[in-house]
Amino acid sequence: MTASAGAAIEIRKASKRYGAFTALNDIDLHIRPGEFMTLLGPSGSGKTTTLNLIAGFTDISSGTLEIGGRSVTGLPSHKRNIGVVFQHYALFPHMTVGKNVAYPLTLRGIKGDDREKRVKRALDMVKMADFAHRYPNELSGGQQQRVALARALVFDPPLLLMDEPLGALDKKLREWLQLEIKRIHRELGTTFVYVTHDQEEALVLSDRIAVFNGGRIEQIGTGRELYDHPATLFVGRFIGDSTVLRGKSEAAGDGTVMTIGGQRIFAQGRLPGEARPVILLRPERVGLKRPGADALTGENRLSGTVTEAIYLGSGSKYEVRLADGTIAVVRSPLGATDFAIGDTADIAFLPTDLTLLPDDASADVTLT
């Protein structure tokens, strides 16, 4: 395996319809050469459909798709020269590990010593060289997936697609393989497109993440951008922990005032248009204080009762039931005041430490 230049992907106005059902609705997605792009979203959001379009397993209904600057419309998958790793491994059960990895090389007319060498190098890369003579059914899930990865990369494709490759593995193994995949991506410079519904996995692996919901892309950005500046309520809730505050709101100068359970909250900024605003809070941006104590200038306070207190070592995590019934999540750093379940407490945050977003009822139902 040599470090090959990764291919760029350019998807414009792409839709995919199955009869009356629209799996993918007019998406635009640009993936840079060598980038690690993750398609993140709940099941049925269109992320796997997008992967299948790129792989050529299904045809685009409308729009354009270019890989490496060339339109691939109508090009069957076996001519696209793309590596694909599946959740179910898809190793050929009648071939040894070595034969499996040699398969794409044989198809490309690579024979003899050259083929042996490349198979060995690919298996070395995933640390499976000792297993070349075993059959897939003699390997564990994690081992099979590593072989599948070697097989998908042995022919130096400029693009590797992975469809929830770690979905069937347990947590420890998953975390270790995430780091392996990251290392391999760094070594090869191949473009990786990775599908997952696990936001933590997306944050660990990706250069950028495209968040899918209901056949559309809600936002594309780095993990930091998505976490700190979600464009929609769905993205804010899907990535990381959050508290959503809803209430009657009105404009106040260049800010917004929201009344929640009889208490008034000031938020910096205003939403354009008529959209009903909601406030999204990140647990680290919220403090937990004794009622009325330690007030800062301009600080927002909402009173509530602690319903859950979890010691995490690096700090504590609390759940607080507010006056209007909302459960707020708070993560306080080491050394902050300790609270016990049942204590009354105020959650406290500055008008600048929150995100104002248009309300979206679908953001709640899709989170399961």
Added chain:
Amino acid sequence: MPSFPRVLLGLFCLLVAVLLLAPTLVVIPMSFNGNKSLAFPPVGFSWQWYDNFFRNPDWTTSFSNSLVIALIVAVVATVVGTLAAFGVSRAAARTGGLLRALLITPMVVPGVVLAIGIYAVYLDTHLVGTVTGFVLAHTMLAIPFVLIAVQASLEVFDRRLETAAASLGAGRLTVFRTVTLPLILPGILSGALFAFITSFDEIIVALFITSPYLKTLPVQIYTSITRDADPTVAAVGTLLFLATSLIIIAGLLLGMRRART
């Protein structure tokens, strides 16, 4: 010391085995009968009926006829049946079910009814007493067996492997040759075996479409036993029993060796 129920179970199995095998095993001593009679128990001992089987052209030609016809049937029915199985299992569920029901009818329709129909058609088309006629009729009878065996294999075959192979650069024919075919081969082979046997011991249709110039082994056995009750029949039976046993034992040994590696 095995428990009482286990002993009982063992005895019961033995009883069933004897019941299944006895009629076949009776044939063996009969084939060494010293007299020209099919009586049991046999009297004396001789190899003469085996000698007769290998020397009498009635027997040798009917045997080679059956062998040739069954081999051709095995090949044709396996190819057609396998293709049909693909069609049935990859068509839409309803179409597939309908096709399957249609293709299996030769197994369901009473043999005599089928034989009459075939005979009527063959009279017009001059296929009575021809190898082509036998091959066509037997292929029709054998296709359902191939269809069922191959379809069972396709059912457990993971089609996602075909997608994976395509992503690795294999065109459709290459996918079939390198992935699909090797994985459903056991089903195809058992289908071929069934097809061979279906043709080789088919008697009902054969009795209708046979002629003095083209007899298959079952027809020859039938005529021989109704005409002169000749123990050669027992000798043929014993030989067939040995041959099929050897094939099955070889198959089992092969399967065991594959399971071990």
